[in-house]
Amino acid sequence: MIERARRLVRDKQGVLTRDLLRAPGGFGLGQVPQRLQPDATTTVVCGFCSIGCGLDVHFKHGQAVNLSPTTQYAVNLGMACPKGWEALTPLSAPDRATSPMLRDAGGRLRAVDWPTALDTFVSRMKGIQAKHGKESIAFISTGQIPMEEMALLGALGKFGMGLLHGDGNTRQCMATSVVAYKQAFGFDAPPYTYKDLEESDVIIFIGANPCIAHPILWERVCKNPHQPEIVVIDPRRTETAQAATRHLPLRPKSDLVLLYAVAHVLVRQGWIDQGFIDAHTSDFEAFCEHLKAFTPEVAAEQCGLSIADIEGLARTIHDGKRVSFWWTMGVNQSHEGVRTAQAIINLALMTGNIGRPGTGANSITGQCNAMGSRLFSNTTNLLGGHDFANPQHRDKVAGILGIDAACIPSKPSWAYDQIMEGILKGRIRGLWVIATNTAHSWINQADAHDILQRLDFLVVQDMYHSTETAAFADLVLPAAGWGEKEGVFINSERRLGVIKQVAKAPGQALSDFRIFRLIAEAWGCGDMFRKWESPEAVFRLLRACSAGMPCDIGGIDGYRMLDAKGGIQWPLPAGESVDAGSERRLFEDGRFYTDDGRARFVFEAPRPLPEPTSPAYPFTLLTGRGTSSQWHTQTRTSKSHVLRKLYPNVPYVELSPRDAADLGLRANAWVIVRSQRGQVRARAFVSHVVQPGQVFIPMHDAATNQLTFAAFDPYSRQPSYKACAVRIEPAPTVNS
Structure with missing residues (x-):
């Protein structure tokens, strides 16, 4: 069999056999597919985040030279974030892996043939x-x-x-959202369409900062004609919080208590949709019993909010006709993220805010x-959402x-x-x-x-x-990247979209x-x-x-159909049709994917932070997206000169003016942020964005995870990146 594999590779320059070069599917080497004309334009789905924007790639003399956002694509409607505009740039980076490399006896990676x-x-x-x-x-x-x-x-x-x-x-x-949906709905099924952001009259973001992390979604919010109430629940005064109509700056990881207290008020005031609850859910009575301990008074003390904040949020939900709840990593990356996500789902279920335009308990995906x-x-x-044990x-x-x-x-x-x-x-x-x-x-x-x-x-x-x-x-092993191969991505709203080979991979790199x-x-x-x-x-x-699963895509004939329709949301079973650019939500009939068709109220007592602050480590470290021009570990975004200009070129830590004064630190001073596991040298960014007792460092710098504490949600096994104990001290002077 190894000999068969050898025959597929001609020599160490990576020239493949004639059969491999002719194989369909953008395997990584060779020319751009012949069906594209030398000066054509083709639409592809962006390869950065989960929003799944459509991008038009433009060719000149057979080479992809630039791109622009697709105006008619239902996701982004002619908009793109900085990463999307620069999507082609990382393909030509000088540090591309162009041949296999094997570590030799001296410890060095040396080029070898396939x-x-x-x-x-x-x-x-x-x-x-x-x-x-x-x-x-x-x-x-x-x-x-x-x-x-x-x-x-x-x-x-x-x-x-x-x-x-x-x-x-x-x-x-995303593991937290997967488990939360499975336990509550019977399947991993985000119910929404991006159109819901334009149709809500109340939009609640929990642990989400779409202005930075998902800017195209924020653009969709800005298109909302209903003058929506926008509530942000987040310890930091993020860019989204600054643009919202209301910000609830709760203590880190007290969100589960807050959400239970809001549910407590809704039940106490009778602000629930009893008809929907009776017809479409189960375990609500047990949930009500659980909520008795979570009074606004108790929650206010634990969350660092006022009773009026909590009761006011409950009233806002009650007064809204179309309320949508949105969360992302601030909820998911937690030691109790699954139960927090389910507390959000519970609010949507108990108020009947699901299955209708402008509603939903909506997890925004990352990748x-x-x-x-x-x-x-x-x-x-x-495969296909099936169970290995079945x-x-x-x-x-x-x-x-x-x-x-x-x-x-x-x-x-x-x-x-x-x-x-x-x-x-x-x-x-x-x-x-x-x-x-x-x-x-x-x-x-x-x-x-x-x-x-x-x-x-x-x-x-x-x-x-x-x-x-x-x-x-x-x-x-050198791999081709986005733009150098074909396939399908599925975005946050369940939309399948096509990526295409618009460039050849360098050297011996293969898909x-x-x-x-x-x-x-x-x-x-x-x-x-x-x-x-x-x-x-x-x-x-x-x-x-x-076929037969909630994510049934039997009605999608293939790539041409996906391309022609501008992407298609699952499900689309065989025999069903869909309009181009359509946006469809789940649970419009009130039936869920559980055995009895009812959604479950799932709940549990909150648990304390795995690593609380102490006199030795008095600050809570928060981490997250830094700017809209950065992506995860910056493996690709750092390759763009344009994107590098749009974000700070040195590590920084946000801290409050009060804490800076107490520590005797001036803005832009070098400091050491230290946890029990490691330390980071960073510039002090003094700002009211963070509350006293909290600091924030973007996740993109390699040093950030020297600090984080390895705690995991017991149900999703997702790491809790968002809260650990640190201290800050002036950095020693470095001689030039």
């Missing part, structure tokens, strides 16, 4: 399995690659290579294809894929943090990291670095050879899809994936897998 890389991957990984068992290898995937590549990786790893453990970096951003990862990556669930589901998927159902594991993978712990305990010895940057983004960075160094073999598959994680790799196919051949399981000949062929397999 046959050597494949031989090494297979021999080292199989050697680990032979010595330590099949479960001694794991993979960490991403929300940054198309769903067809995610599915192929998950199938190759789980069905072909016999791996049990593989998770995605969507665990860091461009996090929704695709949630449904089709074979990590937390079997034998009927395993038989169904196996029949569609033409494989033995015995190849499909009967239990799900460990979560990301459990894989990391497995490495620490010596149970995971080989790790394959695809399109994510664990050494930067994982919580408590010092521990993460120590863990990565304990591996017997680490493979990093990425666009760039310069990532913090690649620095630990034994083998680097992740083609790399997975080569590894399958080299591993000896290539026959299992004969049907997986192109991304669109895989899309058709996934379409079949989704």
Whole structure:
């Protein structure tokens, strides 16, 4: 089988065989697809965040030269954030990975050819399995690659290579919402459409800053003709809070108590939709009993708000005719994020604000294809939202894929943090990291670095050879990026949109899809994936897998249909039609995906912060998005000269004027922010944006996660990046 893989690669310059060059699907090398005219324009979905904007890529003499936002695309309506405008720039960065690289005996990464890389991957990984068992290898995937590549990786790893453990970096951003929706609605089903932002008369953002994190959504808010009441619940006076009609600056991680207190007032005042509750929900009486302890007086003391704030929010919800609730990482990245998300869902259910225009309990996703990862990556669930533990589901998927159902594991993978712990305990010895940057983004960075160094073999598959994680790799596999391959992303509102190959990948870089196919051949399981000949062929397999599930996409014929319709929201079962540019929400009939069709009220007593402040560490550290021109670990945005001009070029920490005065610090002074795990040197940015006793550092700098505390939600296993204890002290003078 390795010889078969060798024949697919001609030489170390990466010139592929004629068959591979002719293969459909944008595999990474060769010219831009011939169906595009030399000076054509084509529409693609942006590859940064989950909003899923349409971008028109313009060609001149057959080369993609620039782009502009698509005016008729239902998502962004001719708008783009700075990242979207610069989406092509990262493709030409000088630190692109252009050939496989293998660490030599002297510890240096050296360029090798693809046959050597494949031989090494297979021999080292199989050697680990032979010595330590099949479960001694794991993979960490991403929300940054198309769903067809995610599915192929998950199938190759789980069905072909016999791996049990593989998770995605969507665990860091969306796992909380996934579990919250599953437990409340019976399926991971964000119910909304972006149009709801324009149709609400009350919009409530909890732990969300769309002005910065999702600026196109804020533009949709600005198009709302109803003069909506906009409430922001956030410890910081964020850009969104400054633009809102009301800001509730609660204490960090007291949001669960606040939401229960608001529900308490709604019940006490009779401001609920009893008809909707009786017809469409369950467990409401138990929820009311739970709420008795959460009076406004109790919540005001714990949240640092006034009783009037809490009662006023309840009245605003009651007075609204179309109330929508929106949350993102401020809720998800918490030690009790699932229950907090469900407290938001409970407010929507008890007031009947779901299934109608301008309503909903709406989780805003992070990464461009996090929704695709949630449904089709074979990590937390079997393809198409199926259950690994359900034998009927395993038989169904196996029949569609033409494989033995015995190849499909009967239990799900460990979560990301459990894989990391497995490495620490010596149970995971080989790790394959695809399109994510664990050494930067994982919580408590010092521990993460120590863990990565304990591996017997680490493979990093990425666009760039310069990532913090690649620095630990034994083998680097060069991957094509967005714009250099084809596939489908699913955005926050469940819209499937097409990405296209508009540029050729550099050097020997290949699409992740083609790399997975080569590894399958080299591993000896290539026959299992004969049907997986192109991304669109895989899309058709996934379409079949989704049949009968809430995310059914059987009515989507293929890429041409998605392109012509301007994206399509799931579900669209076979036999149903959809208008171009349509926007559709879920639960309009009041039926949910539970066995009895009723939504569940889910609740639990709040838990204290895992790491409270102390005299030694008196400040609570908050982290989050810094500017709209930055993205996650800046692996791509840092490649743009334009984007770099739009954000600070040195680390900074926001602190209040009162705290700066107490510490004797002047604005722009260098300080040390220290936790029990590490320290960061940063400029002091003195501002009323943060409250006394709190500080804020953007998540994009690699040093930020030297401070964070590794706490996890017990249900979603999502890390709690948003609150840990730190202290601030003047930085020693550095001699030039």
